[in-house]
Amino acid sequence: MTVKELLAFEPGATDDLLHSWLGYTEVAGNPDLRYQISKLYSSMDKENIIVHIGAQEPIFNFMNVFLNKEDHVISQFPVYQSLYEVANSIGCEVTKWNIKQGENGWFTDLHELEAQIKPNTKLICLNNPNNPTGFIFTEDEIKEIAEMARKHNVYVFCDEVYKGLELDKIKRPWFADVYEKSVSLGVMSKAYGLAGLRIGWIATKDEEILEKMIKMKHYTSICSSSTAEFLSIVALKHSDEILNKNLALIEKNLEIADAFFNKFSSLFVYNRPTAGPIGFHKMNIKMPIGAFVDKLVDEAGVLLLASDIYAFDGQYFRMGYGRAEFEINLKHFEEYLLTLLKLDVLGNI
Numbered sequence: 001m002t003v004k005e006l007l008a009f010e011p012g013a014t015d016d017l018l019h020s021w022l023g024y025t026e027v028a029g030n031p032d033l034r035y036q037i038s039k040l041y042s043s044m045d046k047e048n049i050i051v052h053i054g055a056q057e058p059i060f061n062f063m064n065v066f067l068n069k070e071d072h073v074i075s076q077f078p079v080y081q082s083l084y085e086v087a088n089s090i091g092c093e094v095t096k097w098n099i100k101q102g103e104n105g106w107f108t109d110l111h112e113l114e115a116q117i118k119p120n121t122k123l124i125c126l127n128n129p130n131n132p133t134g135f136i137f138t139e140d141e142i143k144e145i146a147e148m149a150r151k152h153n154v155y156v157f158c159d160e161v162y163k164g165l166e167l168d169k170i171k172r173p174w175f176a177d178v179y180e181k182s183v184s185l186g187v188m189s190k191a192y193g194l195a196g197l198r199i200g201w202i203a204t205k206d207e208e209i210l211e212k213m214i215k216m217k218h219y220t221s222i223c224s225s226s227t228a229e230f231l232s233i234v235a236l237k238h239s240d241e242i243l244n245k246n247l248a249l250i251e252k253n254l255e256i257a258d259a260f261f262n263k264f265s266s267l268f269v270y271n272r273p274t275a276g277p278i279g280f281h282k283m284n285i286k287m288p289i290g291a292f293v294d295k296l297v298d299e300a301g302v303l304l305l306a307s308d309i310y311a312f313d314g315q316y317f318r319m320g321y322g323r324a325e326f327e328i329n330l331k332h333f334e335e336y337l338l339t340l341l342k343l344d345v346l347g348n349i
């Protein structure tokens, strides 16, 4: 979206923007923005919210104020790299809790998660909906994980940056609304598609974490851009409209993808995402997937992410459904595939 398109959602916003003040904003974020964010949750006040630069700053800051090297961390896997690498860099032992390939897409085993908890486990890191698999927990699973964490006195950090893009239209609660010792991570970059604003936030009821993260933010960014905060307020006032628009685009693109994967059903394992704009599919070829995606971008100009980017074993690749030009890009992919199949260079298995 352009600034112009965003401002068009709110009558009078363009004039207000031109008169907005360009001094420092508050360290915890513009109070109006914190209020708009708090309204996304069922049990948060603006005091429970700290605005940050994107989602990456709060991941880094939280891990650094919360973890010590003797702590054990469990991280859902595969996942956005910094959710486990920051803990690794602090010196923590990190155990990966795998999302698994099933007959009907991705699934997780909650018993396995509980079995991984040790006396020094301090944190479980989740990414719900998940990047890269498009997997999402049900509300019952969210509550079960919260209950398990409560029983073992373990904190949960839940990266919920893709929340709001549930393809089954079932709204799940934010983690911070169901568990008092948890932190929810949100951002304008993903579900809202407004990454250039660089506005993210954490929500938690834990006062000690709030206090430590405010202190840490004085060292990393002090405060966000006042203009980006203003534009984020406009976007959040129209949250449902923006999310529905983005969801409609993903649904349209997924229908196109359905037909494509149906046509090439022996070549792929199609894991249709349950939420979010990305899916993680398997390709039944002998050529290593990393070599295939390199060849694809070089020779056809189509970019996919191979599973080795995620340090994940297997012939998987990530495909995105959030762009307007998806259909034409998929067409290029298909034409290229047909050429390779004709030449018989893929080693289809």
Ligand SMILES: Cc1ncc(COP(=O)(O)O)c(C=O)c1O
Binding pocket: 053, 054, 055, 056, 057, 080, 127, 131, 159, 161, 187, 189, 195, 198, 200
């Ligand atoms: C799951 C997840 N969390 C956090 C981030 C970081 O978001 P941002 O670019 O807003 O800092 C990303 C970005 O790709 C992501 O995929």
